[in-house]
Amino acid sequence: MAIFVDEHTRVVVQGLTGSQGRFYGLRNRDYGTRVVAGTNPRKAGTDVEGIPVFATVGEAAAATGATVSCVFIPAPGVHRAVLEAAEGGMELVVVITEGVPAHDEAHLFNTLRRDHPGTRLLGPNCPGIITPNRCNIGITAGEIALGGGPVGIVSRSGTLTYQALYELKQAGIGVTTCVGIGGDPVPGTSFIDCLAAFEADPETAAVMLIGEIGGSAEEEAAAYIEASMSKPVVAYVAGLTAPPGRRMGHAGAIVSGSKGTARAKIDALRAAGARVADNPTEAGFLMAAVVAGL
Amino acid sequence: MDLLEHQGKAYFARFAVPVSTGGVATTVDAAVAAADEAGYPAVVKAQVHVGGRGKAGGVRVVPDRASARAAAEAILGMSIKDHVVRAVLVEPATDIAEEYYASFTLDRAARLHLGMLSARGGVDIESVAVDEPDAVARLHVDPVDGLTDEACREWVARAALPEAATEGVVTLLGALYRCFVEGDADLVEVNPLVRTTDGRVLALDAKVTLDDNAVFRHPEWSEYHGTQELDEREALAREKGLQYIGLDGSVGIIANGAGLAMSTLDVVNQAGGQAANFLDIGGGASAAVMANALEVINTDEKVRAIFVNVFGGITRGEEVANGIVEALGRVDIAAPLVVRLDGTNAAEGRAILARHESDRLHSRATMLDAARTAVELAEASPAGRGGEG
Numbered sequence: 001m002a003i004f005v006d007e008h009t010r011v012v013v014q015g016l017t018g019s020q021g022r023f024y025g026l027r028n029r030d031y032g033t034r035v036v037a038g039t040n041p042r043k044a045g046t047d048v049e050g051i052p053v054f055a056t057v058g059e060a061a062a063a064t065g066a067t068v069s070c071v072f073i074p075a076p077g078v079h080r081a082v083l084e085a086a087e088g089g090m091e092l093v094v095v096i097t098e099g100v101p102a103h104d105e106a107h108l109f110n111t112l113r114r115d116h117p118g119t120r121l122l123g124p125n126c127p128g129i130i131t132p133n134r135c136n137i138g139i140t141a142g143e144i145a146l147g148g149g150p151v152g153i154v155s156r157s158g159t160l161t162y163q164a165l166y167e168l169k170q171a172g173i174g175v176t177t178c179v180g181i182g183g184d185p186v187p188g189t190s191f192i193d194c195l196a197a198f199e200a201d202p203e204t205a206a207v208m209l210i211g212e213i214g215g216s217a218e219e220e221a222a223a224y225i226e227a228s229m230s231k232p233v234v235a236y237v238a239g240l241t242a243p244p245g246r247r248m249g250h251a252g253a254i255v256s257g258s259k260g261t262a263r264a265k266i267d268a269l270r271a272a273g274a275r276v277a278d279n280p281t282e283a284g285f286l287m288a289a290v291v292a293g294l
Numbered sequence: 295m296d297l298l299e300h301q302g303k304a305y306f307a308r309f310a311v312p313v314s315t316g317g318v319a320t321t322v323d324a325a326v327a328a329a330d331e332a333g334y335p336a337v338v339k340a341q342v343h344v345g346g347r348g349k350a351g352g353v354r355v356v357p358d359r360a361s362a363r364a365a366a367e368a369i370l371g372m373s374i375k376d377h378v379v380r381a382v383l384v385e386p387a388t389d390i391a392e393e394y395y396a397s398f399t400l401d402r403a404a405r406l407h408l409g410m411l412s413a414r415g416g417v418d419i420e421s422v423a424v425d426e427p428d429a430v431a432r433l434h435v436d437p438v439d440g441l442t443d444e445a446c447r448e449w450v451a452r453a454a455l456p457e458a459a460t461e462g463v464v465t466l467l468g469a470l471y472r473c474f475v476e477g478d479a480d481l482v483e484v485n486p487l488v489r490t491t492d493g494r495v496l497a498l499d500a501k502v503t504l505d506d507n508a509v510f511r512h513p514e515w516s517e518y519h520g521t522q523e524l525d526e527r528e529a530l531a532r533e534k535g536l537q538y539i540g541l542d543g544s545v546g547i548i549a550n551g552a553g554l555a556m557s558t559l560d561v562v563n564q565a566g567g568q569a570a571n572f573l574d575i576g577g578g579a580s581a582a583v584m585a586n587a588l589e590v591i592n593t594d595e596k597v598r599a600i601f602v603n604v605f606g607g608i609t610r611g612e613e614v615a616n617g618i619v620e621a622l623g624r625v626d627i628a629a630p631l632v633v634r635l636d637g638t639n640a641a642e643g644r645a646i647l648a649r650h651e652s653d654r655l656h657s658r659a660t661m662l663d664a665a666r667t668a669v670e671l672a673e674a675s676p677a678g679r680g681g682e683g
Contacts (some may be wrong), residue, residue, distance in 0.1 A: 027608070076510055101478055101508035102400055107437045109405050141638050142605035157553025162607050166637055183552070186405050212553055215402045223671060238556040241563040242572070279561050281661060 002177040003152065003197040003204070004092055004120070005068060005076060007134040012037040012057055012066040012090075014073055014081050016048050022098070024139050025051065028070070031142040033135050036064040037277045057088030068092040070128065070137050075099040082108055086116035094137050095123035095188070112188070121188025125157045127180035130165075138180070138242035142167070146213035148174030150205035150294065151287060156183045156192035156217065160210045160238060160280060167284030168208070173291050176204045183212060191221035199229055206232045206290050208283060209274070211265055213239030218265035226272035232290045233274040236283040295504045298341040298521060300383045302500030306482075307472035311466055312496040316385030325366035326359060328384035334358055335387040338349075338365040340372065340379040345501075350374045355387050388498060393486035394455060395419045395430075396467060397501075398474040407435040407474070409467070411453040416486040441471040462495025463487070470497075478508035491680050527571075527593055534586040536575055543568025544672040546591040546600035546629065548584070558603045561661050567669030570597045580613075581620035588625045598672035601664055602633045611635055611643025619650050630671050632656045634664035 011028070015021035016038025026049060029035040037052055037060035044055035054060035057069055069085040071093060071119055078100045085093040105124060112119055122129060128138010132147030146169040153168075153175055155161040161180045168175060179194050181187045191209060198201060198204045206228075211218040218237060225233050240262040266276050275290065277283035297305060303313040317328030329336040340352030349354060354365040362384070372379050393416030401408035412430045414422045422622050423430045431453035435441050446464050455463055466487065474482045483501040490496070509515055531538030537552065541559075545567045549555035555574045562569050567630070571591065575583050584602075591597055604614050614635055622631070631654060635643045647657035656671075658664035 075507065099507045101511075102480060102505050103437065103478055103508070106400060106405060106407065110438045139608065143638055144607065155553075157551065157556075159551025159605050159607075160553035160557060160638060163554065163557075163604050166605070185400055185402050210553070211555060217402070220403060223484055224675075236557075238553050238560060241559045241569070242556050273372055278564060279661060280557060 002131040002134065003194070003201050004177065004179065005129055005131050005135040005137060006030070006161055007069050008034075009135050009137075010034045010036045010064060010066040011137055012039060012060040012064070012069045013051075014039050014057065014069055014085065016040065016051060016072075017043050017046075017053060018072055020096075022048055025070070028136050028138070028175075031136040032133070033137060036066050057085045057090060060140055060245045061088050061090070067089075068094065068137065069118065071095040071097060071263065073097060075101070079104045082121060086112055086119040092120045092122060093188070094117075094126070094128050095121065096128060096138055100123040100124040100184065101184045105184060107271055109186050109188060119217065120193075122179065122293045123182045123184070123188060125184045125235065126187070127161055129177065129179050131177045132175050138178030140178070140180070144169060145178065146172070149170045149176040149203045150174065150199065150291065151208055152198035152204040152206070153174050153178040153208045153210070154191055154193070154198070155180050155210035157192075157210055157212050157238060160212075160236070163280045164208055164210055164283065167280055168287060171284050171288045173288060176201060185215070187217075191217050192224045195221060195224055195229060195233075199231055204231065205294050206234065206287065208287055209233055209235040209269075210283075211237040213237070213242050213262050213265070214260055216260060219268045222268035222274070223264075224273040225269070225274055233269075234277065234287045234290060235274045236277045236280055237262045237269070240266075295506055295518060295522060296343045297500070297502040297504065297518060298343065298381070299339065299457050299500055300341055300381075301518060301521070302502035303497065305477060305502055306473055306497055306500050306504070307478060309469050310500065311469040311473055312494070313500065314385050314388055314496055314498050316383050318381055318383055319366070320370070320381045322363060322366040322370060325370070325382050325384055326363050327358060329362035330359065331605050332384055332386040333555055334362075336362060337385050337387045338362060338369060339385070340374060341381040341383055342374050342377040342379055344375045344377045347374050352379065356550045374560055380591070381576060388488060389491040390486075390488045390498075391491045392456070392459065392489045394459070394463070394488070395485045396463075396470065396487045397483035397485075398471055398479045400435065404434055407437055409433040409435060409441070409449065409471070411455075411467070412450060412582045413453055414453050419485060435471070437475070440475070441468060443468070456489075458493065459489045459495055462489065466495055466497070478505045478512060479503060480505050530593065531573070531590045534575060534590065536587055536590060538590055539572040540594070541569050542573050542596070543570045544598040544658055545668050546570045546573075546594065546597040547603070548573050548575060548587045548591065548600065549603040550605060554603060554605060558601060558661070558665075561665040562669060563670045565662070565665040567665070567672055570594055580609075581617035583622075585621035585624045588621055592625060594629055597629050598675045599668045600627070600629050600631045601668040602631060603661060603664065604633070604635055606635065606637035606639060606643065608638070609635065611639035611641070612646055615643035615646035619646065622650075622655065627654065629675075630654050630656065632658060632668040632671065634658050634661055
């Protein structure tokens with residue numbers, strides 16, 4: 001099963017003809033992902049090492065059966081690219097691009113929520129999603145991931161996602177799916193979306209959650225874990241000793257109150273029954289103990 | 295990017311948000327001239343990127359030229375929460391009838407815009423929000439719909455602002471919302487938002503945080519670069535495209551990725567040490583990037599040891615290791631280096647590091663071991679670089 005993507009997933013890469021899109025699109029294909037199309041309105045009809053390029057996502061989908069797109073378009077074009085993917089019928093749009101303005105993200109998220117409820121956005125500014133041995137979409141190095149389950153991973157941080165995959169591989173523990181949701185202010189997919197999907201996935205028996213300071217996503221995840229998760233959760237939150245941000249106004253503090261600090265997040269996750277590690281290595285050990293007890 | 299009050303007001307004015315206006319001065323003579331221009335009584339306000347200037351004595355009402363000079367002399371050059379005041383804004387003193395609070399920001403949890411409005415402005419609004427949550431009227435705005443006039447009027451009524459202020463506040467909030475969205479701000483905040491005794495509604499202060507990600511569509515923001523407060527090292531790091539924040543400890547940190555960098559700070563702390571900085575070199579870890587990072591940290595005399603924490607993903611371990619060795623050849627590093635290299639081809643990378651192992655370069659297999667070693671080295675070298683003189 002795994003969540004969101006598997007070996008049947010057909011992927012169109014928006015920006016396949018650019019340097020980033022080409023590099024990672026081909027890497028994803030080499031991994032075994034069905035990268036079936038790319039888009040570029042000025043290069044329709046050409047191909048990138050055998051992958052056909054179409055003018056739009058809609059045309060690519062009609063010709064190849066792609067249902068997932070991966071976006072490597074520069075930040076100014078991301079808003080339009082995601083809407084094009086949604087209008088082209090994509091079920092999942094993975095945006096790797098970083099540096100997308102917060103107002104674009106907020107507008108995009110709410111436009112999808114209203115007009116394209118069948119389209120899930122992952123990112124922006126995320127490493128992507130990998131179901132090891134079956135499908136790798138984005139910039140994760142596939143070789144650091146061990147497949148087969150029983151652990152699902154969801155993470156807000158890029159490099160800590162890789163660290164988590166690697167720690168589990170060292171311990172001989174496989175992963176069903178690893179989702180990097182990205183750390184931007186308005187992520188298309190939340191911790192809760194992934195926790196719910198892992199809870200429903202029969203192959204996933206435990207979940208590792210990697211959070212970081214800022215916002216209240218970990219606190220919301222904690223509330224969800226307490227109310228709705230039967231599977232064990234191991235968590236790590238980075239930034240216990242991070243310097244406080246330089247903040248001018250009061251609005252942020254009024255909105256979040258005491259939320260947002262690593263301490264508040266750790267306390268909330270512990271209170272919800274999650275096992276919380278002090279560092280990524282310990283998270284691997286805690287998960288090994290959980291898996292051994294399954 | 296945070297704007298100073300006078301920059302924020304100019305930004306507000308671009309979107310027709312009514313503001314009090316005055317003159318900006320960086321010298322005492324210019325401040326006195328600005329006060330003459332404003333007329334007396336005038337108000338002299340410190341321009342700093344930090345709140346709490348009123349309590350710190352950074353805002354003074356001056357009845358005449360002599361007191362304007364005295365105020366400018368006192369405020370220019372004073373330090374407010376470690377921020378040195380380099381400019382003052384001098385405005386005509388406003389006859390205030392009432393003070394309110396208004397802001398727009400993003401509610402990350404709801405993934406909607408959030409407006410907050412209170413009839414209790416001018417005071418410590420954070421305490422008001424805690425002690426009397428009902429005194430702050432909140433309004434969620436769907437970014438697709440924007441702020442409608444109808445919703446705005448209902449909101450102002452809910453905030454229990456007096457009748458006399460309603461029209462002015464509704465108009466101001468509409469303009470302020472446009473400034474927030476079209477101006478690509480993370481935050482616009484007015485405290486106090488005032489009604490004057492002659493019935494005008496205007497922003498007496500302005501706090502604006504711009505979204506750095508939107509700079510590509512705001513070439514006009516380049517005018518603010520000169521007033522951003524960065525220390526020399528932060529400026530050097532920014533020039534080199536690195537994310538650097540200076541801290542107080544003795545262990546320099548270089549990591550690839552913000553999450554891993556934060557995690558590195560945590561493990562140094564768990565090993566009993568303190569980080570001297572946060573430095574994220576981004577995804578790759580080439581020799582050039584590593585050399586740049588080492589150069590930046592090398593200018594920090596507090597640093598007694600440097601912890602390089604790199605996870606090789608697509609950049610393979612041997613490339614990372616060669617990059618570190620090459621960077622060490624380019625930069626004359628004062629403090630010893632402890633490298634933890636993990637991920638793709640970590641074994642090959644560690645083999646390269648092992649061949650160059652010395653009292654200046656230590657390789658450790660895990661984050662925790664590397665943190666312990668870095669902390670030990672930092673503590674064992676009290677003379678270090680800083681003690682040479």
